[in-house]
Amino acid sequence: MKTSDLKTIVAVATPPGYGGLGVIRLSGSQSLSLLRKLLADGHELKFVPQHASLQHLLNPGTAVEIDEAVVTWFKAPHSFTGEDVVEISCHGSPVVLAEVVRLLTSLGAELAQPGEFSLRAFLNQRLDLTQAEAIKDLIHSQTTYQARLAVRQLRGEMARQLKPIKDGLIELIVHFESSVEFVEDDLDPLNLTLFLNRIDDFIEQLSRLASSYRVGKLIRSGIKLALIGRPNVGKSSLFNSLLGRDRAIVTHLPGTTRDTLNESFSINGIPIDLIDTAGIRETEDLIEKIGVERTRSAISEADFVIAVVESNSTLPDDEKELLAQFPVNLFVVNKCDLGAELSEASLRFLTERAPLLRVSALTGEGIEELKQFIYRQFVAESWQMNESAIITNERHYQALEQTLDSLRQAKQDLLSGFTEEIALANLHQALKTLGVITGETLIADIINQIFSTFCIGK
Ligand SMILES: Nc1nc2c(ncn2[C@@H]2O[C@H](COP(=O)(O)OP(=O)(O)OP(=O)(O)O)[C@@H](O)[C@H]2O)c(=O)[nH]1
Numbered sequence: 001m002k003t004s005d006l007k008t009i010v011a012v013a014t015p016p017g018y019g020g021l022g023v024i025r026l027s028g029s030q031s032l033s034l035l036r037k038l039l040a041d042g043h044e045l046k047f048v049p050q051h052a053s054l055q056h057l058l059n060p061g062t063a064v065e066i067d068e069a070v071v072t073w074f075k076a077p078h079s080f081t082g083e084d085v086v087e088i089s090c091h092g093s094p095v096v097l098a099e100v101v102r103l104l105t106s107l108g109a110e111l112a113q114p115g116e117f118s119l120r121a122f123l124n125q126r127l128d129l130t131q132a133e134a135i136k137d138l139i140h141s142q143t144t145y146q147a148r149l150a151v152r153q154l155r156g157e158m159a160r161q162l163k164p165i166k167d168g169l170i171e172l173i174v175h176f177e178s179s180v181e182f183v184e185d186d187l188d189p190l191n192l193t194l195f196l197n198r199i200d201d202f203i204e205q206l207s208r209l210a211s212s213y214r215v216g217k218l219i220r221s222g223i224k225l226a227l228i229g230r231p232n233v234g235k236s237s238l239f240n241s242l243l244g245r246d247r248a249i250v251t252h253l254p255g256t257t258r259d260t261l262n263e264s265f266s267i268n269g270i271p272i273d274l275i276d277t278a279g280i281r282e283t284e285d286l287i288e289k290i291g292v293e294r295t296r297s298a299i300s301e302a303d304f305v306i307a308v309v310e311s312n313s314t315l316p317d318d319e320k321e322l323l324a325q326f327p328v329n330l331f332v333v334n335k336c337d338l339g340a341e342l343s344e345a346s347l348r349f350l351t352e353r354a355p356l357l358r359v360s361a362l363t364g365e366g367i368e369e370l371k372q373f374i375y376r377q378f379v380a381e382s383w384q385m386n387e388s389a390i391i392t393n394e395r396h397y398q399a400l401e402q403t404l405d406s407l408r409q410a411k412q413d414l415l416s417g418f419t420e421e422i423a424l425a426n427l428h429q430a431l432k433t434l435g436v437i438t439g440e441t442l443i444a445d446i447i448n449q450i451f452s453t454f455c456i457g458k
């Protein structure tokens with residue numbers, strides 16, 4: 001579907017609020033003529049595509065000047081949407097922007113729906129669906145690593161990865177269809193082996209891509225990491241040290257932290273939601289009791305639990321009892337600057353349960369090693385290098401899994417001697433679900449639903 005019959009749309013493309021600049025975007029065949037109506041003698045002005053010019057925007061009814069703006073005309077199809085696009089860079093005043101949009105709509109433009117500019121770009125084949133999604137991801141990225149992956153996807157990385165598989169699948173289907181057509185009996189064994197090998201090949205490649213979602217999901221949504229332990233062991237100090245700033249209150253008094261405290265930081269681009277908790281102990285203090293309850297619920301929600309202990313000579317029994325209650329992923333022995341070492345028995349108790357690292361939240365010793373340890377727990381060595389093949393989008397992952405299901409089914413059909421038509425139907429299904437990722441084989445309703453999650457003006 002082309003969009004040339006659609007109405008010209010308008011929206012403010014910059015965030016709400018005051019700013020140096022505020023950009024209004026028009027897209028559609030009327031874009032330039034609408035702009036002309038806001039300029040004195042606008043119909044006579046010459047506009048050169050892709051060239052910015054300084055203009056005075058006027059209210060056409062009253063001839064009162066609204067703003068001085070830089071306008072750029074992008075002539076179809078050489079624009080973001082593939083339609084005629086006009087960008088008006090006003091001063092970043094919400095009043096001015098609202099007035100310009102109001103005038104443009106009164107002259108016939110339609111207010112854009114969320115994501116409508118990107119939708120038009122998709123419909124005009126300026127972008128595939130993964131690229132449109134990448135724009136949203138790029139805008140919403142919270143770490144530079146997320147942004148880097150989004151930019152790769154924006155450049156069409158996903159379609160590039162899938163293309164050889166898709167082409168291979170089409171080739172296989174064509175080959176298969178001709179074999180089925182000309183052979184009355186079953187497939188000859190030679191062809192059967194060839195088909196099975198090809199299907200295995202696709203399964204292998206797509207599985208590798210799908211399995212990267214484990215990492216991709218982390219890159220997208222991050223890791224929830226809780227610091228727990230007895231009062232005064234240095235949880236808040238470690239919290240501050242990991243964040244690189246003094247966020248939590250630290251004192252020599254046990255029971256300083258009363259409530260859980262969340263802050264974000266990142267390790268090698270993976271977002272971490274770090275939770276400092278109230279030290280766990282039996283207490284009659286009401287506030288502290290509630291704090292300890294919150295610690296327990298933070299533990300149950302965390303992806304990774306770090307139990308902090310002090311490098312005293314022995315762990316007290318009640319502390320051991322307490323630590324044994326929780327699903328600890330890593331023990332961190334803090335205050336190693338003090339020189340004391342845990343006793344053999346205490347160390348054994350800990351290392352039997354989880355790995356152990358030594359740090360000093362005070363001097364920073366061991367903190368970098370701690371970060372890299374956490375990173376390695378979630379990001380396998382094999383993924384650390386090959387960032388071009390990381391799936392970060394749940395929709396892509398689901399489509400890959402469905403494609404894999406159909407391929408496995410097709411293989412099963414062939415092995416169990418079902419009629420070739422059934423296997424062929426599954427191969428067709430695999431091709432279709434693969435096309436869902438880039439949007440080639442998606443129905444309009446779902447496409448609209450995806451774009452409606454974008455923001456207005458994008
Ligand atoms: N020498 C030394 N002292 C530390 C270190 N980490 C923390 N401390 C001290 O230990 C005391 C307790 O630190 P906090 O970070 O408040 O301990 P906490 O575990 O958060 O304590 P609660 O909030 O009471 O549960 C403070 O006096 C810190 O300065 C360390 O690595 N070395």
Ligand SMILES: [Mg+2]
Nearest residue numbers: 235236256257
């Ligand atoms: Mg604390």
